[in-house]
Amino acid sequence: EQQNPFQLSQNDGSAKGGENAAKPAWKSPEVSDSTPFCKMDKDENLGPGCDVSISEINNINKKIRKDILSLVHTDFFKYFKFDPFKKCTIWENNDGICFRRSCAVDVVEDWDSLPEYWQPEVLGSLDNDTSEQDDALHSKDDDASFLNQLCDNKDKAADALADDVNYYDINDFLSPDAVLVDLSKNPERFTGYGGQEAGQIWKAIYAENCFSSDEQDKCLAKDAFYRIVSGLHASIGTHLSNDHLNTTTGEWGPDLDLFMMRVGNFPERVSNIYFNYAIVAKSLYKIMPYLKELDFCNEYDNDVKQKMINIVSQLDSKIFDEDLMFQDDWDKSIQDDFRSRFKNVTKIMDCVHCDRCKMWGKVQTTGYATSLKILFELNEADETSRQHVVDHLTKFELISLLNTFDRLSKSIESINNFEVLYNERIDCDNQGAISNFFRNNNFFRLVGEVTGSLIDKCKKLNGSSNTSKSEQIEQKKAEVVTEKNEQGMFQDIKMPKKTKKAGTRSETSQVNRWVRAWHTEIHNVKEAFRFIFRSYIDLPKNLSNLLLSNFNKFWNKFVGVAGYLDEEEKDPNVYKLDLH
Numbered sequence: 001e002q003q004n005p006f007q008l009s010q011n012d013g014s015a016k017g018g019e020n021a022a023k024p025a026w027k028s029p030e031v032s033d034s035t036p037f038c039k040m041d042k043d044e045n046l047g048p049g050c051d052v053s054i055s056e057i058n059n060i061n062k063k064i065r066k067d068i069l070s071l072v073h074t075d076f077f078k079y080f081k082f083d084p085f086k087k088c089t090i091w092e093n094n095d096g097i098c099f100r101r102s103c104a105v106d107v108v109e110d111w112d113s114l115p116e117y118w119q120p121e122v123l124g125s126l127d128n129d130t131s132e133q134d135d136a137l138h139s140k141d142d143d144a145s146f147l148n149q150l151c152d153n154k155d156k157a158a159d160a161l162a163d164d165v166n167y168y169d170i171n172d173f174l175s176p177d178a179v180l181v182d183l184s185k186n187p188e189r190f191t192g193y194g195g196q197e198a199g200q201i202w203k204a205i206y207a208e209n210c211f212s213s214d215e216q217d218k219c220l221a222k223d224a225f226y227r228i229v230s231g232l233h234a235s236i237g238t239h240l241s242n243d244h245l246n247t248t249t250g251e252w253g254p255d256l257d258l259f260m261m262r263v264g265n266f267p268e269r270v271s272n273i274y275f276n277y278a279i280v281a282k283s284l285y286k287i288m289p290y291l292k293e294l295d296f297c298n299e300y301d302n303d304v305k306q307k308m309i310n311i312v313s314q315l316d317s318k319i320f321d322e323d324l325m326f327q328d329d330w331d332k333s334i335q336d337d338f339r340s341r342f343k344n345v346t347k348i349m350d351c352v353h354c355d356r357c358k359m360w361g362k363v364q365t366t367g368y369a370t371s372l373k374i375l376f377e378l379n380e381a382d383e384t385s386r387q388h389v390v391d392h393l394t395k396f397e398l399i400s401l402l403n404t405f406d407r408l409s410k411s412i413e414s415i416n417n418f419e420v421l422y423n424e425r426i427d428c429d430n431q432g433a434i435s436n437f438f439r440n441n442n443f444f445r446l447v448g449e450v451t452g453s454l455i456d457k458c459k460k461l462n463g464s465s466n467t468s469k470s471e472q473i474e475q476k477k478a479e480v481v482t483e484k485n486e487q488g489m490f491q492d493i494k495m496p497k498k499t500k501k502a503g504t505r506s507e508t509s510q511v512n513r514w515v516r517a518w519h520t521e522i523h524n525v526k527e528a529f530r531f532i533f534r535s536y537i538d539l540p541k542n543l544s545n546l547l548l549s550n551f552n553k554f555w556n557k558f559v560g561v562a563g564y565l566d567e568e569e570k571d572p573n574v575y576k577l578d579l580h
């Protein structure tokens with residue numbers, strides 16, 4: 001029996017641990033089903049620590065979505081550095097690799113494509129006051145090491161290394177093998193990565209949620225840890241469903257069934273995305289007073305800063321209360337455990353086999369790590385803590401933080417769009433019942449054109465464009481049968497007798513046949529001439545191809561790889577003759 005997927009208070013325990021959960025058997029909603037999205041209590045608070053509801057977050061997100069989107073497209077936030085070759089330290093054998101094009105990352109290789117202020121000659125002219133420690137940290141081979149800086153030429157990464165308040169490993173970003181990527185050119189979308197390999201990664205991530213405390217079941221931190229990881233998992237599931245490749249049409253677009261199967265059917269997962277939004281939003285809110293002290297590059301200083309201020313000014317402190325998490329000494333040890341466990345989650349990203357997934361995994365886990373550092377390590381009343389956290393924020397952390405917020409904001413926008421699609425589908429199912437009645441009725445068939453477009457739209461929504469060849473044949477057969485039955489239906493109508501004019505019609509059709517034959521002949525003669533003409537044009541190209549291919553064959557034979565060349569013509573010229 002299908003459970004109500006949007007009852008937020010329910011806990012879908014099946015998902016815990018990631019491995020035991022059975023996939024929900026998603027079936028197209030019955031006409032009698034009411035919309036699960038409507039059943040979801042959007043005005044209920046998100047849970048302990050959050051004095052905010054789904055509706056409130058939806059409203060906030062609508063107001064700031066545009067600014068977030070434009071912020072992550074600025075030069076400051078769109079370039080990211082990560083090391084795709086970093087060794088997986090979690091398990092020994094990690095040989096899997098994703099060969100799909102969609103798993104690849106497009107790296108910035110053309111230095112000239114970078115903004116002017118990052119060109120070597122401009123950077124070289126800056127007053128360089130980096131310390132010896134900085135030099136030791138960066139390999140001279142790391143051309144993009146300037147991206148470690150917040151543009152004031154002072155390397156925060158060096159300071160951050162000395163800190164023990166990090167929830168990720170800062171060394172991840174200092175590797176000489178790191179590549180520079182433009183995040184806006186590598187969207188997070190469906191890559192086809194999955195199966196046992198991806199499952200193993202998720203299993204390892206969820207396994208980090210085993211705290212050593214005796215009272216672990218009551219522990220708020222454990223619950224928050226689970227929600228963060230599950231929210232990240234659900235957010236990735238939302239993106240891959242929203243930007244999914246339809247292998248039949250070759251088009252990218254939202255896939256409602258997939259979304260429902262991965263996220264929509266599990267109210268807890270939907271709510272965890274909102275929970276993560278609240279956490280990241282609160283950390284941004286918390287650093288708002290210090291934004292003016294953060295040194296962005298002067299060239300894009302005001303624009304970036306202004307956008308950030310626009311976003312943060314819409315947020316509210318009650319969105320998440322981090323003080324509830326680690327309140328006493330007992331909690332302090334859990335906090336250390338929490339920090340080191342989350343650091344492990346960021347390390348597990350090195351084991352992901354799909355580079356695109358790894359990159360976004362790294363961005364987002366670092367983003368959450370930054371949020372957690374701001375929330376749990378920054379005590380605004382304590383100047384030392386402020387210096388430790390705010391003054392040492394690195395550029396990677398800010399980039400990751402804002403991009404993670406963008407990912408969550410996009411997920412929430414997509415969930416709302418999926419709700420619209422879902423409701424349309426319900427409407428369509430209702431319309432389907434009505435249109436069946438219309439189809440079987442002579443009078444209403446006359447107004448069929450009106451409902452036709454609606455039915456087409458519904459078919460599209462119900463994914464009938466994905467039907468297989470055999471299904472299409474069956475569909476076609478059914479249409480022919482219906483057509484015949486429909487002809488039968490009209491036999492009771494008395495038609496006027498045929499007049500003499502009917503005879504003239506057959507004469508006209510005889511003339512038309514001669515005209516058609518004449519046009520066909522002319523067309524074929526034209527095609528023949530075109531063929532001869534084109535073979536003259538193609539002659540030099542064909543000769544050179546022949547020469548090259550023979551030379552290739554000869555060379556391959558010479559070096560001992562005979563038969564290496566695929567001799568089948570890839571794209572043969574086809575000339576169609578009209579034979580009708």
Ligand SMILES: Cc1cc2nc3c(=O)[nH]c(=O)nc-3n(C[C@H](O)[C@H](O)[C@H](O)COP(=O)(O)OP(=O)(O)OC[C@H]3O[C@@H](n4cnc5c(N)ncnc54)[C@H](O)[C@@H]3O)c2cc1C
Pocket residue numbers: 014015016017018019020021022023188189190191192193194195198199201202229230231233234235236237240262269349352356357358360361
């Ligand atoms: C770090 C990382 C990044 C990835 N990025 C991408 C990407 O960008 N594009 C892409 O196409 N694929 C990506 N993937 C793969 C994707 O997450 C899925 O693993 C894959 O699509 C296979 O899905 P699945 O249905 O087999 O179950 P999985 O998503 O692999 O989940 C395994 C099990 O975990 C449980 N589970 C699922 N979701 C949740 C949740 N939200 N909360 C709690 N439990 C849950 C379920 O029981 C499920 O059976 C990524 C994987 C990882 C590990």
